[in-house]
Amino acid sequence: MSAPDDTTSRVRRKRMEIFAFLFLTAIVMPVLAVGTVGSYGLGVWIYQMFAGPPGPPSSPH
Numbered sequence: 001m002s003a004p005d006d007t008t009s010r011v012r013r014k015r016m017e018i019f020a021f022l023f024l025t026a027i028v029m030p031v032l033a034v035g036t037v038g039s040y041g042l043g044v045w046i047y048q049m050f051a052g053p054p055g056p057p058s059s060p061h
Helices: 002-051
Strands: none
Touching: none
């Protein structure tokens, strides 16, 4: 009697693996990418508020 239960368990496990893969690739990774780039941009922006814009210093005349 364990054969039907075993096959349904395999089908359910495969379905959950596909769902987990799609969830990771379609939702988690884009959110992490946007968060990483956004955090870096915010950090550079805050740094430039205190240190000034990049480039050579302006001439003092």
